[in-house]
Amino acid sequence: MDFDLTWLLWGLPVAFALGWAASRLDLRQWRFESRQAPKAYFRGLNHLLNEQQDQAIDAFIEAVQGDPDTTELHFALGNLFRRRGDYDRAVRVHEHLLARADLSRKDRDRAQHALALDFLKAGLLDRAESALHKLEGTAFESEARLALLGIYERSRDWPQAQAIAEKLDAVEQGSFTTRIAHYLCEQAETAHRQGEAAHTRALLDEVVRRAPGLARGWMARSALRSQQGDAAGALDDLLALARQAPLALPLAARGMAELARQTGRSAPVRALLEDAQAQAPSIDVTEALARLAEQPEDARRAYLRHLDAEPSLVIASQWLAGETLSDAKAQASVQRAFDNASGPLKRYRCAACGFEARQHFWQCPGCQAWDSYPARRVEEL
CATH class of the missing domain: 2.20.28 (Rubrerythrin, domain 2)
Structure with missing residues (x-):
């Protein structure tokens, strides 16, 4: 059977007409969607102004489905909800962003960071921790590590906190040496409560090696040595504190005086405390000198020297307690008044x-x- 070219002549115009009609339909659909997107924006804004956040989110999600360029709107809306304390809504916005297949890597990391902040502000620390770990290797890595550090401190997970702080210290995000030393001290306290004396000592040795300027390490090791019966070693640690962290001497002065009396080394310790007192009068150093006094008169003189150098209601109360006035009843009333007034000052x-x-x-x-x-x-x- 021969092919009839007449059908071909009729078919070409028909195909052209159908193609033209299809293009017009696509154009009308595009125009319809373009008109609908601004309407969704305005509808969402109207809901937001009327405190109808759920409807606003739905309207904005509808808008973003037809226009991928509204990512910034989602971020702004999510941040707004987080600031207002609407953490559930903030999570919905950022989870919707993460569910989008067409989101760029940069925006995906940004959305992941925002989601982690939502969980963190809501107090969902386990979910926040999981979200923050996903930011390793991204532009938000340092911020995520700092947030993780806060989580581990709040949960008192000191080994994890130490690991994060060491990572931050390694990439020169500031110095975390002192912070790490505090974490080691916290671990030492835990080990001490569990009766692990050797482990406690090893941790405290690491503290004074890493951060010799941290008074806490010397004081903790001194307390441990004192409990173990090594009064001389405990005093040596406090003397090292006086050299390495002189501003913290008032914290150790009382313990230093007690250990000095136990070890028979009162004279050098008294000389050290008197020298520190001459440079900067301190209530705690004065009280330590009074403890080292061999006679009551020496203690009273220590209080008076402090009062001559710097007026102090706390020291005046201490001095009055060692005096004997003619009217014992009046002295008791005055002493009680001094103690009440000086209490908050301590x-x-x-x-x-x-x-x-x-x-x-x-x-x-x-x-x-x-x-x-x-x-x-x-x-x-």
């Missing part, structure tokens, strides 16, 4: 947040800052 105050405490902390319970407590009392600041 506290330590965090230089970072102002949190006050009766005892000295190496890490502030209020703001979690390290070494933020000066070695001096509130009255001396």
Whole structure:
């Protein structure tokens, strides 16, 4: 059967017409979607202004499905929700971004970082830790490690904190030597509570080797030696503290005086404390000198020398306690008034947040800052 060319002549115009119609339909669809995208934006903005965050998110997600260039809108919306404390909504926004197949590597890392911050702010530390570990090798690696450091400190996972701090120290993200030494001290305290004396000593030896200027290491090792009956070695550690960290001497002065009396080395310790007192009068150093006094008169003179150099209600109260006035009843009332007035002045105050405490902390319970407590009392600041 011969092929009829007539059908070909009819077919070409028909194919052309169908192609033209299809192109017009695509154009109309594109125009329809282009009009719909701005409407979705405005609808989402309207919901946001009306405090309808769920509807706003749905509207913005609808907008982004037709226009991949709205990534920045998602980031802005997620950050807004996080700042407002709407962590669930922030997580939804950033998880939606991560679910997109067309997201660039840079934006994917950014979304992963934002998601980790959502979990962190919400207090979901386990999920935050998992999200932060996924940022290794990205542009957010350093920020992620710092956030992990905060998580491990809050959970008191000191070995993990030490590992992260050593990574940060290795890439020169500031010096973490002192922070690592504190982590070792925390591990030493744990080992000591568990009765692991040898491990405790090894950790503290590492502390004084790594950070000889950290008073905590010397004081902790001195306390350990004292408990083990090595009073001479314990005093040697506190004398090393006086050389390596002289500003922290007030923290060790009382222990130094007690160990000096136990070991019969009161004279050199008294000379050291008197020299420190002459340079910068300290309440704790004065009290240590009073403990070393062989006669009550010597203790009173130590208090008076302090008062001559620097007025102090705390020291005045200590001096009054050693005096005998003619009216014993009046003296008791005056002493009680002095003690009440001087009590708050004996506290330590965090230089970072102002949190006050009766005892000295190496890490502030209020703001979690390290070494933020000066070695001096509130009255001396």
